Amino acid sequence: MAQTTALPNAPLAPADTLRGLLRAGLPLPEQAQAGQLLELRGVIARAGRSGERASRIRALDSLLRWQLARFEHPRLAEPARLLFGAIRPAEGLTLTERREKAAAAAGYEVHHFRKRIEPEICQELARMLGADSEDLRSRAIPPVLGQARGPMRLPADVFAWEAAEHEESLSGLWSTVYALRAGLLATARLASMNGPDSGEAAQAARTALWHLALVLDAAAGYRAAYGPHLLGADPPTKPDHLALLAGWHPALQEDSESELASLAGRFATREDFLTNLDTCPASAAAEDWCRALAASTPPTNGETL
Amino acid sequence: MDLTTLIDPTGRPRRFVITGGPSAGKEAIIDELHHRAIPATDGEPAREIYREHRERLGRHLQVGDRREYSREVLSAFVEEYTEHKHGLRFFNRGIPDGYGWDAFFGLGPYPELEEATRVYRYDGVFILDPLDDFESEDDLVFAKDREIRRVHELIVQGYYDAGYRPIFIPADDPSRRIDQILANVSAPTG
Numbered sequence: 001m002a003q004t005t006a007l008p009n010a011p012l013a014p015a016d017t018l019r020g021l022l023r024a025g026l027p028l029p030e031q032a033q034a035g036q037l038l039e040l041r042g043v044i045a046r047a048g049r050s051g052e053r054a055s056r057i058r059a060l061d062s063l064l065r066w067q068l069a070r071f072e073h074p075r076l077a078e079p080a081r082l083l084f085g086a087i088r089p090a091e092g093l094t095l096t097e098r099r100e101k102a103a104a105a106a107g108y109e110v111h112h113f114r115k116r117i118e119p120e121i122c123q124e125l126a127r128m129l130g131a132d133s134e135d136l137r138s139r140a141i142p143p144v145l146g147q148a149r150g151p152m153r154l155p156a157d158v159f160a161w162e163a164a165e166h167e168e169s170l171s172g173l174w175s176t177v178y179a180l181r182a183g184l185l186a187t188a189r190l191a192s193m194n195g196p197d198s199g200e201a202a203q204a205a206r207t208a209l210w211h212l213a214l215v216l217d218a219a220a221g222y223r224a225a226y227g228p229h230l231l232g233a234d235p236p237t238k239p240d241h242l243a244l245l246a247g248w249h250p251a252l253q254e255d256s257e258s259e260l261a262s263l264a265g266r267f268a269t270r271e272d273f274l275t276n277l278d279t280c281p282a283s284a285a286a287e288d289w290c291r292a293l294a295a296s297t298p299p300t301n302g303e304t305l
Numbered sequence: 306m307d308l309t310t311l312i313d314p315t316g317r318p319r320r321f322v323i324t325g326g327p328s329a330g331k332e333a334i335i336d337e338l339h340h341r342a343i344p345a346t347d348g349e350p351a352r353e354i355y356r357e358h359r360e361r362l363g364r365h366l367q368v369g370d371r372r373e374y375s376r377e378v379l380s381a382f383v384e385e386y387t388e389h390k391h392g393l394r395f396f397n398r399g400i401p402d403g404y405g406w407d408a409f410f411g412l413g414p415y416p417e418l419e420e421a422t423r424v425y426r427y428d429g430v431f432i433l434d435p436l437d438d439f440e441s442e443d444d445l446v447f448a449k450d451r452e453i454r455r456v457h458e459l460i461v462q463g464y465y466d467a468g469y470r471p472i473f474i475p476a477d478d479p480s481r482r483i484d485q486i487l488a489n490v491s492a493p494t495g
Contacts, residue, residue, distance in 0.1 A: 045455075045458075046458065046459070046462040048404070048408065048413060048414060048462075048466060049413065058465070058466060059462065061465070062461070062462055062465030062466070065465065065470070066461060066465075066473075069473050070473065135454070154327075155327065155331065155332040156332065156349070156352060157327055157331065157332065157349065157352075158349065158351040158352055158354075158355045158378075159326070159327045159402075159406065159456060160327035160328075161355065162355075162366075162406075163327050163453060163456055165365055223368075224367050224368065225365060225366070225367050225368065226368065226410065226411075227368050227410070227411050229411075231409065231410065231411065232409075232455050
């Protein structure tokens with residue numbers, strides 16, 4: 001049977017890296033050989049200045065402490081904290097001293113502890129770090145809906161108010177994205193049923209344009225409140241790029257997008273928006289957009305119905 | 306140790322922070338502390354600042370307003386810290402909460418926050434684990450939403466960055482959580 005051999009320069013597995021960190025223990029020294037652990041999503045998300053290695057080391061240090069604090073293994077929780085020097089009786093001790101205390105707490109002989117139990121602890125800690133990073137994976141996804149069991153109640157807490165306000169903004173933004181999706185689907189369906197040049201398809205395309213303008217207007221509002229990217233989205237996502245998730249639609253120049261967003265902000269209803277669209281500087285671009293959208297989805301059998 | 310000795314109302318000031326994300330059940334803990342006549346923050350200064358800011362601006366906070374708002378909240382936390390002169394007191398959030406909150410909004414730490422964190426040190430920090438129980442009274446609008454988890458984790462990180470070693474209080478009945486907090490409060494040392 002073929003055996004796999006680690007390449008000479010292959011990065012260490014997280015559990016092996018953690019074993020290497022045991023020598024100094026916590027707090028991690030600035031020069032700690034933390035390898036791939038510094039690339040963990042959970043570390044980068046917590047680092048105050050994620051571009052700086054020292055900041056990532058500090059974030060890894062606190063993440064390790066936190067994970068050790070909630071290490072739930074019935075037999076190894078306390079030994080794990082002692083081994084890494086995360087709690088008082090082991091803080092500042094050498095690895096040999098920490099190991100002795102940890103082995104005693106676990107009820108093992110020191111050599112057995114070093115050979116068999118330490119890898120087990122590091123493996124579990126590596127698993128926890130990995131799970132933490134997975135939990136933080138946060139693509140641009142809409143706020144999760146769930147069946148409510150009771151009325152919405154917020155504590156009188158500013159953090160709660162602000163988090164709720166952010167979710168209000170995000171929910172509003174996503175509602176425009178879904179409305180745009182509905183508009184794009186309607187246009188595709190009517191172009192397929194009645195032909196891309198039909199009045200129905202043209203009307204649907206104009207409705208879709210209004211919805212696109214509402215997305216852009218909501219995105220501008222979000223940007224003003226929270227900055228250029230959706231908070232917490234990983235990878236960074238611009239709010240107006242959510243429109244692309246609604247479905248394919250023709251591109252617009254940036255100045256036309258701004259015009260349309262502004263128009264949607266000023267005129268609340270579809271009718272008012274479309275009435276005023278004709279005198280707006282982006283009117284020609286808007287017309288081209290609607291025509292291109294309707295024409296993009298002819299029936300696939302090539303026949304005009 | 307009986308409660309009066311622990312509170313030690315004439316002794317040196319001992320300040321403990323109770324914090325956590327928005328769905329950690331902090332209000333219930335603060336209420337229960339008041340119920341037991343244990344000194345704790347009355348209300349939350351940040352609330353009024355937030356309300357006043359909104360009123361003054363006539364809209365919600367925007368990116369450009371946030372730093373000034375953070376500074377006002379910081380000065381309220383500092384005021385609450387310095388006004389406490391004797392005995393035990395629990396603070397509803399503390400100065401380093403600012404790290405987590407600013408990080409949530411994509412802002413880095415600013416000099417006044419770092420200075421205040423260095424000068425005004427608490428004797429201990431208790432972080433309430435989020436309440437996972439959907440049946441609980443604190444079943445919030447966002448429940449297990451990732452947004453709330455992110456806020457919570459950034460608050461935890463803020464306290465680590467500020468040099469604290471927080472004690473985590475698991476989700477439980479408020480009364481049992483307070484018992485656990487009190488068991489971890491150091492005795493007065495004269």
